[in-house]
Amino acid sequence: MTTTTASLIRPEYDALVVGARCAGAATAMLLARAGLRVLVVDRDREGSDTISTHALMRGGVLQLARWGLLDRLRATGTPAVRSATFHYGHEALPFAVKPRDGVDALYAPRRTVLDPLLVDAARAAGAQVVHGAALAEVVRGPSGRVEGAVIEGLDGSRARVAASIVIGADGARSRAARLVSAPTERAGRHACGVVYGHWSGLEVEGYHWYYRPGVSAGAIPTGDGRTCVFAALPRPRLLDALPGGADAVYREVLTEAAPELAAALRSARLDARLQPFPGIPGFMRRAWGPGWALVGDAGYFKDPITAHGITDALRDAELLARAVVSGTEAALAGYQTARDAASVELFEVTDRIASFEWDLEEAKGLHKLLARHMASEVELLGTLDETSGGATGPSAALGVAGGIAGR
Numbered sequence: 367m368t369t370t371t372a373s374l375i376r377p378e379y380d381a382l383v384v385g386a387r388c389a390g391a392a393t394a395m396l397l398a399r400a401g402l403r404v405l406v407v408d409r410d411r412e413g414s415d416t417i418s419t420h421a422l423m424r425g426g427v428l429q430l431a432r433w434g435l436l437d438r439l440r441a442t443g444t445p446a447v448r449s450a451t452f453h454y455g456h457e458a459l460p461f462a463v464k465p466r467d468g469v470d471a472l473y474a475p476r477r478t479v480l481d482p483l484l485v486d487a488a489r490a491a492g493a494q495v496v497h498g499a500a501l502a503e504v505v506r507g508p509s510g511r512v513e514g515a516v517i518e519g520l521d522g523s524r525a526r527v528a529a530s531i532v533i534g535a536d537g538a539r540s541r542a543a544r545l546v547s548a549p550t551e552r553a554g555r556h557a558c559g560v561v562y563g564h565w566s567g568l569e570v571e572g573y574h575w576y577y578r579p580g581v582s583a584g585a586i587p588t589g590d591g592r593t594c595v596f597a598a599l600p601r602p603r604l605l606d607a608l609p610g611g612a613d614a615v616y617r618e619v620l621t622e623a624a625p626e627l628a629a630a631l632r633s634a635r636l637d638a639r640l641q642p643f644p645g646i647p648g649f650m651r652r653a654w655g656p657g658w659a660l661v662g663d664a665g666y667f668k669d670p671i672t673a674h675g676i677t678d679a680l681r682d683a684e685l686l687a688r689a690v691v692s693g694t695e696a697a698l699a700g701y702q703t704a705r706d707a708a709s710v711e712l713f714e715v716t717d718r719i720a721s722f723e724w725d726l727e728e729a730k731g732l733h734k735l736l737a738r739h740m741a742s743e744v745e746l747l748g749t750l751d752e753t754s755g756g757a758t759g760p761s762a763a764l765g766v767a768g769g770i771a772g773r
C-alpha cells in the first residue's frame with residue numbers, strides 16, 4: 367500500500383502548527399513538552415534552506431540555552447561569536463559579548479542547522495512533524511470559530527484535521543493569517559533590499575555591521591568555516607539594479623558600505639549563488655482569535671536590517687505556548703499584549719533604520735535604542751524562569767481543549 371501524506375495525519379490534535387521553522391518548530395516543541403498532542407506541517411522539504419541570514423542575538427541564544435538546546439547547537443560546529451563591531455564610515459566601535467544571563471557567546475547557525483535542530487527537539491518531545499504538507503483551508507464551526515484545517519500533501523492527498531487551536535507559523539506571507547483574516551494593526555513604511563552569499567576563505571572575527579549613508583553591509587561567521595556577507599540598500603534601488611544581476615549590485619553596495627570587506631572578498635570563494643531579497647515593509651498582525659493564533663513572521667515581521675526575526679520568533683514561541691497551555695482566551699490576549707509590548711520599540715527603530723534616511727550620528731543613536739531594547743528582551747525572558755506559565759503537565763492539554771476550544 368502506498369503511504370500518502372494524508373495517511374500520516376491523525377484526525378484530531380490539541381494543536382496544529384503550520385510552519386516548521388524557528389517559530390513553528392519551537393512552539394510545537396514547547397506544546398508537546400507540556401503534554402499536548404501536536405501536529406506540525408510544513409510545505410518545504412525537511413532540512414531545506416530558506417531566504418534569511420541567520421545572526422542570533424542574546425535573547426535567541428538565551429532561549430536555546432533555556433530549552434536545553436545550546437549544547438546541541440555548539441555540537442554542530444557553529445562557531446561562538448564573542449564580539450560585534452559597528453562600523454560607521456571610517457569609525458569602528460567594537461563591543462565584546464559579555465558573559466551574562468547564562469549566555470557567553472552569540473551564534474549564527476545556518477537555517478539548515480537551526481531549523482532541523484528545533485524540528486528534532488519537537489519530535490523528541492512527542493510532536494508529529496510532517497514536511498511536504500501545506501495548509502489549504504481552515505475549518506470553522508457554526509460560530510465561525512476555527513476548529514481545524516485541511517492539509518494538502520505535495521502528493522495531492524488531503525486530510526481534514528480537528529484541532530483545538532490552529533497556529534500559523536508560516537512566515538510573512540502567511541496563508542493562515544489570510545484564511546483567518548487577521549488584521550494588520552501596525553504597518554512599517556520602509557523596506558530594505560538585501561543581497562547575501564556565503565563565503566569560504568574569509569577571516570572574520572565576530573559580527574561586523576557596516577553603515578554609510580544610503581547603504582549597509584554585514585559579515586556573519588557561521589559553520590563549516592563560512593561567513594555570510596550581506597549588502598543592504600533601499601528597496602527601490604535594488605529593484606532598479608536587479609535586472610543587471612544580483613552580483614553587480616552586491617559588489618557595488620559592498621564597495622560603498624564596507625570597502626575593506628569588499629576587497630577581502632577578492633581572495634575568498636562564494637559557495638553558491640547570491641540570494642537577493644527585494645524587501646517587504648514590516649507589519650504587526652493581530653496575533654490571535656477564536657481557535658487560532660499567529661507566531662513568528664506570520665504575526666509580526668520587521669525588516670531584516672536589525673537581524674532580529676529569529677530571536678523574536680524564539681521569544682514569541684514561548685509566550686504563545688504558555689498562553690495555549692493556560693487554556694484561556696484571556697491568556698491568548700495576554701500573549702498579544704506581551705508580544706506587542708516587547709516588540710513595538712524594536713519595530714519602529716527597525717523601520718527607521720530601513721528607511722536609510724539617517725546620517726551616521728543618527729544611526730548610532732538608533733543602535734543605542736536597539737541595545738536598550740535587547741536588554742529588556744533578555745530581562746523579560748529571565749522572568750519566564752520565575753513563572754510557571756500556567757499548567758505545564760498533560761492536564762493542561764485538557765485545559766486547551768476545554769478552555770480554548772470550549773468543547
Ligand SMILES: Cc1cc2nc3c(=O)[nH]c(=O)nc-3n(C[C@H](O)[C@H](O)[C@H](O)COP(=O)(O)OP(=O)(O)OC[C@H]3O[C@@H](n4cnc5c(N)ncnc54)[C@H](O)[C@@H]3O)c2cc1C
Nearest residue numbers: 385388389409418419420421500501536537662663675676
Ligand atoms: C534577507 C533576510 C535576512 C534575515 N536575516 C536575519 C538575521 O540575520 N537574524 C534574524 O534573527 N532574522 C533574520 N531574518 C528574519 C528571519 O528570517 C525570520 O524572522 C524568520 O525566518 C521567521 O521564522 P518563522 O518560523 O516565523 O518563518 P519562516 O522561517 O518564514 O518559516 C515559515 C515556514 O512556513 C512554511 N509554510 C508557508 N506556508 C505554508 C503553508 N500554507 N502550509 C505549510 N507550511 C507553510 C514555509 O515553507 C516555511 O518553512 C532575515 C530575513 C530575511 C528575509
